[in-house]
Amino acid sequence: MQVGSDRARRTLAFLRHRISSGEWPINSKIPTEPELMQLIGVGKTTVREAVRSLASVGMLEPMPGIGTFVRSRMPVSSVLTDYLSEFGAADLLGYRRALELEAAQQAARHRTDEQLAAMRHALDNPATAPEQPFGRDHGKAPGQFHFLVMEASGNTLLVGLYAGVVTALRQALHSGTVVHATDAETRLSEHRVLLAALEAGDIAAAAHAMAQHIERDLVPAEQA
Structure with missing residues (x-):
């Protein structure tokens, strides 16, 4: 449980840093799920949870069949x-x-x-x-x-x-x-x-x- 929690925090921190730093610009498409799994060294479930978490605060927007896009460099109320x-x-x-x-x-x-x-x-x-x-x-x-x-x-x-x-x-x-x-x-x-x-x-x-x-x-x- 603790390992999974660490992985989740690490994945979320990875994604947030890429967004807030501008490395992934507003309206750009982030790497695919398999690419993120390889970059961070975590499984599919962990990546999906992190993406959902950032989508819930308006920083990311998943578009089925197209990809996931950066929408804000900070959480949106x-x-x-x-x-x-x-x-x-x-x-x-x-x-x-x-x-x-x-x-x-x-x-x-x-x-x-x-x-x-x-x-x-x-x-x-x-x-x-x-x-x-x-x-x-x-x-x-x-x-x-x-x-x-x-x-x-x-x-x-x-x-x-x-x-x-x-x-x-x-x-x-x-x-x-x-x-x-x-x-x-x-x-x-x-x-x-x-x-x-x-x-x-x-x-x-x-x-x-x-x-x-x-x-x-x-x-x-x-x-x-």
Whole structure:
């Protein structure tokens, strides 16, 4: 019993570290079950329990027949997500806009060279970055770059609230009440404009770039 408990804790710690460190980016697919068994040196049951545990707090999302994907670098409050899901698309997107504008301004003040490098990497390596279509919109909610901007704000409350918003947005994308107003190439171009403002430490330019991006990113389906 004690051995199994140690293995479970070790497996959970392994997965959480890969997620929280950014080694497995937001919206990326984690290794398969057999690969995890080999990497960690544990059995199938232990891996499945650890994945279920992280899925229950919104950090992972298993998609049958496709794989398991990283959805948040920190636990997501189910109370917050349930509360946000009660609101309409316009209210949810307005709340997201408020959080992201504040984060962009704070990130322009507080971002570190390491955080800027992580943002550049996310934009320059689309194979491991967000916006991976899987036939449905599961992977198209705001991804790694947006979370990195949030974290660069230095405000952990913003990051926690944003994680709940993204979970609610993913549900809205899946139900079709929220859609993208631009294509992936346009979103990437707008991300680069925002990154340039953050690199320059220009608070006004960062807020302007984020505002323009938000207005043209996700919209209520009736406005598309």
